Structure formats: C-alpha cells, structure tokens
Amino acid sequence: MFYSDDEKEKLIKQFLPKIKHLALRYHHIVQSVLELDDLISAGVKGLLEALNKYDPSLNVPLSSFIEYRIRGAILDEIRSLDVFSKEFRKKVEDVKKTWKNLRQSGREPTDEEIAASLDITPQQLQEIYQSITASDVISLDNSLISQNGDRLNLLEVISDEKDIFEEINLREVKERLSAAIESLSEIEKLVISLYYYEELNMKEIAQILGVSLSRVSQIHGKSLLKLKNFLEK
Structure with a gap:
C-alpha cells in the first residue's frame, strides 16, 4: 500500500x-x-x-x-x-538453579541463603537481579507480541479465532502464568502488573512505590527468575 x-x-x-x-x-x-x-x-x-x-x-x-x-x-x-556476555548468562543460570534447589525444601529461600550458596555477597545478588531485568524483559516482551501485531498480555493471554488445539494450548499457558504470578509476593505482583499490564516504565513504577529505580529493577528481575522457574516445573 x-x-x-x-x-x-x-x-x-x-x-x-x-x-x-x-x-x-x-x-x-x-x-x-x-x-x-x-x-x-x-x-x-x-x-x-x-x-x-x-x-x-x-x-x-x-x-x-x-x-x-x-x-x-x-x-x-x-x-x-x-x-549480555556468556559470563553474565552463567551467573543468571547459577542463581536460577540455586533458587530452584533451595526451593525444594518447601519454602521460599531468602536472598541471604541464595547468596551464601553461591558464595557471593547479598549486594552482588541484587546486582544480578537487576541485570536479569535487562536481559529477560527483551525476550519476554518480544514473545508476548504475536506476528499479526496483537499483544499477548502477560496477565491476559487471549486467543481470537483459534482452532481447538491452539485454544487448549493458550488456555494452559494462561493458567500456568496465573498460577506463577500468584506465587509471587504482593510487591512482586504489583511490579509485574504495573510493568506488563499497565505498561508503565521502571521510573514511573519507582515513583509510585516510593523506592529507587534500581530497587524496582531488582524486584522485577527476581520476579522474572521466580516465574521462569515456576513455569519450567
């Protein structure tokens, strides 16, 4: 045209x-x-x-x-x-595996426990969480947009005019995402909702929550790590 x-x-x-x-x-x-x-x-x-x-x-x-x-x-x-270097990706994968292993005890591992298991400081762990935001938001945002231009919202994965097999698949994805989000803490749910559902940027979310920009990135990164581990079960 x-x-x-x-x-x-x-x-x-x-x-x-x-x-x-x-x-x-x-x-x-x-x-x-x-x-x-x-x-x-x-x-x-x-x-x-x-x-x-x-x-x-x-x-x-x-x-x-x-x-x-x-x-x-x-x-x-x-x-x-x-x-994002191979070294960075390895650090993220190490945190992800450690969180999963500690989670097998039946309770949510603390940041202090994760840091101790990895032999890093809590501050270094927070920096990794912040970096996860930088890497995962790119691939996640890209995967939530269909090829015809429709945005598949993280909280509302909706299908129109799909065949029955696609309907079942997307329904399962939606249910798993909902369950994964419910497993987050209240502050993590809020950040995910504001970022993906309301489409606010990190600075706007920081202003709403009254915390620093880096803190929002850390919460967001930790939330993504937990969601990915939950969805891989």
Whole structure:
C-alpha cells in the first residue's frame, strides 16, 4: 500500500508519543551504551517499515501492526548490541538453579541463603537481579507480541479465532502464568502488573512505590527468575 510523504509525516506525528513511551520503557536497560534518541530513531524506522509491509488483506488493524513493528524495531536495536556476555548468562543460570534447589525444601529461600550458596555477597545478588531485568524483559516482551501485531498480555493471554488445539494450548499457558504470578509476593505482583499490564516504565513504577529505580529493577528481575522457574516445573 502506497503512502505519500504527507501521510507518512502525519502518521509519525500520531505515533511519536507511543514511540517515545516505548523508548523510555526500554532505555534503562541500555542507557550506558545507547542514547534515548537512538531508540526513538529505531522506533520511527519501524513505523516506516510497517507502512511498507502492511497488507490490508490480512484484516489486521493498521495501528496494531504499526505498534508491533515499532516495538520490534526497538528490541532489535537493543539485541544488536549483544550486551549480555556468556559470563553474565552463567551467573543468571547459577542463581536460577540455586533458587530452584533451595526451593525444594518447601519454602521460599531468602536472598541471604541464595547468596551464601553461591558464595557471593547479598549486594552482588541484587546486582544480578537487576541485570536479569535487562536481559529477560527483551525476550519476554518480544514473545508476548504475536506476528499479526496483537499483544499477548502477560496477565491476559487471549486467543481470537483459534482452532481447538491452539485454544487448549493458550488456555494452559494462561493458567500456568496465573498460577506463577500468584506465587509471587504482593510487591512482586504489583511490579509485574504495573510493568506488563499497565505498561508503565521502571521510573514511573519507582515513583509510585516510593523506592529507587534500581530497587524496582531488582524486584522485577527476581520476579522474572521466580516465574521462569515456576513455569519450567
């Protein structure tokens, strides 16, 4: 479908607030290596690519398709940096396995117990939690967007016009996610809800909770680690 320069400019102005919102949402992850303007530029590029690739015959709303391409372009920009080293991924995996092993006792392990088992300080463990936010939010956010541009919310995995097998599969995913979220503490549930359901960024959540930005990232990272372990059972 062809769009004139004037139509493209109008759409860019229309979606610029959304682009800025998404750029801010992810900027805290890579603020040391990427400027906010870089993510905004990637979002604009995604919008223009959406206009070139949009096919009305697919019966997908243009606005949904554009948002999908914008988000995807920003996530691609971040992934292209390859920020997360093998050493970092090993640390995350070690924390994940330790949490799972200690959890077998039948109760929630404390951060002090996890740190002691890994022979690291509690502060180092908090830094790992914060880093988990940076790595997992990219893959998780990307997996919650379907290819036709529909967003599959973490709290509401909904299917429209699926065959019976897809219905059963998504129903199971939704039930498992709901059970996993219920296993979190109240503060962890709140952070997950505000970030994925309300789509607030980390800074906004920190202001609501009256805590530091790094503390929100730590809570978010620990929540993701617990959700992943729960879903892998």
